[in-house]
Amino acid sequence: MTNIVEARFLVKRYGDFTALDGVDLSIPSGSISGLIGPNGAGKTTTMKALVGLCDVEGELEVAGRDPRSARHKLMEEVCFIADVGILPKWLKVAQVLEFVSAVHPKFVRERAEKFLSTTEIPSNKRIKDLSKGMVTQLHLAIVMAIDVRLLVLDEPTLGLDIIYRKEFYDRLLNEYYDGDRTIIISTHQVEEIETLLSHLVFIKNGRITLDSSMNNLADRYFEVVVDPDKLTAADTLEPIYTRELLGRKTYMFEDVPLQHLEPLGEVLTPTVADLFVAKMKEDHHGG
Numbered sequence: 001m002t003n004i005v006e007a008r009f010l011v012k013r014y015g016d017f018t019a020l021d022g023v024d025l026s027i028p029s030g031s032i033s034g035l036i037g038p039n040g041a042g043k044t045t046t047m048k049a050l051v052g053l054c055d056v057e058g059e060l061e062v063a064g065r066d067p068r069s070a071r072h073k074l075m076e077e078v079c080f081i082a083d084v085g086i087l088p089k090w091l092k093v094a095q096v097l098e099f100v101s102a103v104h105p106k107f108v109r110e111r112a113e114k115f116l117s118t119t120e121i122p123s124n125k126r127i128k129d130l131s132k133g134m135v136t137q138l139h140l141a142i143v144m145a146i147d148v149r150l151l152v153l154d155e156p157t158l159g160l161d162i163i164y165r166k167e168f169y170d171r172l173l174n175e176y177y178d179g180d181r182t183i184i185i186s187t188h189q190v191e192e193i194e195t196l197l198s199h200l201v202f203i204k205n206g207r208i209t210l211d212s213s214m215n216n217l218a219d220r221y222f223e224v225v226v227d228p229d230k231l232t233a234a235d236t237l238e239p240i241y242t243r244e245l246l247g248r249k250t251y252m253f254e255d256v257p258l259q260h261l262e263p264l265g266e267v268l269t270p271t272v273a274d275l276f277v278a279k280m281k282e283d284h285h286g287g
Contacts, residue, residue: 002184004029004150006150010058011204012045013225019045021058021206026215027199029149030179034193035186036276037203043186047154050184063149068260076105078150083158089128093121093138100142107145112145129186136164144176151176153185157192164191194272202279209279222261223270224251230264237261241278252278 006117012020018041023248027033030252035226037043046056050062052071060066063077087096100107118121127135136157143151147234157165173196177183185193200217202210212220226234226249239251252270253261270278 002029003027005184006059007049008059009059010046010049010056010060012054012056014047019206020049023058023203023206023208025201025208026232027201028186029200031213032173032177032183032196033199033201034190034197035201035203036188036190036272036273036278041203042206043188043203044115045156045206045280046098047080047152047184047186049151051075053080053156058147062088065106075165077148078152079104079106079146080152080154081139081147081156082154083156087127087135087139090126092124093130094123096127096138096142100146104146106147107142108145108147111147112141115141115144115150121276125126128188132160133164136168139173140168143172144175148181150182150184153183154186156185157187157189165189169193180184187254190273190276191271197272200272201218204280209282211276217272217275218269220255221270222256222258222260223268223274224253224264225249225266225268226251227265234264240282 003024003026007023007025010023011018023042023046025046035043035046045054049060052066052067054075055068062074065074067074091099097109097112101109103142116138117174119134121130121134121138127138130138143153145158148273157168160168168193172183184212187193190245197214198219199213200210201208224234225245231249234251237253237256240254241252252274258267
């Protein structure tokens with residue numbers, strides 16, 4: 001599988017603040033990739049760099065082009081959409097469709113209208129008069145109607161209730177994703193997109209701390225509920241994270257062979273959320 005995004009040593013500074021500190025990133029074509037990190041970790045800066053909205057140092061190629069010099073051509077292949085809060089509240093629904101038609105060459109207005117016809121949204125209503133659920137559906141209608149190779153979503157469900165967030169992702173997966181398109185979703189709500197993803201990237205303090213296919217995670221990371229008499233043995237294998245769970249100690253290991261872990265206690269596959277916590281709390285020495 002070829003990569004639609006190839007980035008090598010991206011650096012972005014704002015005065016004394018380093019937003020991106022040598023980011024290396026490979027996003028496979030046709031994947032649904034999660035870019036996960038705490039607030040201020042560099043997620044939005046990375047995404048803006050991919051679509052040419054922010055200048056960065058380093059090597060960068062997206063859909064075969066450099067976003068810094070070929071942004072206009074790149075926008076025919078790529079779409080960047082931030083959270084639902086960016087839609088101007090005073091616009092009417094029909095005006096939103098007109099606006100997107102004017103700014104994005106690959107927006108298929110008929111497709112958006114067809115999607116909206118399945119909802120209760122009146123085209124003459126202003127966004128500020130819509131319910132949150134309707135705003136979600138309008139946002140989805142716009143996303144679904146843009147026919148690009150790479151869709152970049154930055155915190156797309158920010159501020160929405162869990163029911164609407166779930167609807168957004170379900171419809172994105174079932175009605176938009178076709179196996180050829182690539183979707184990159186940035187969020188700090190890991191649990192919500194865990195089941196969608198085929199590829200996972202963690203970012204912390206402007207650095208990538210994990211870049212892996214979901215399939216490879218199960219071979220590299222293990223959580224062990226360690227038997228009380230095996231704690232010393234577990235410590236010698238250098239866990240990346242430990243926590244207390246119902247009075248038992250749970251250790252997380254990275255790249256430790258399974259045969260070394262099985263004698264220590266019950267071995268589990270960590271959730272992405274647990275892995276995220278472990279990688280965010282891990283220091284540079286792996287402790």
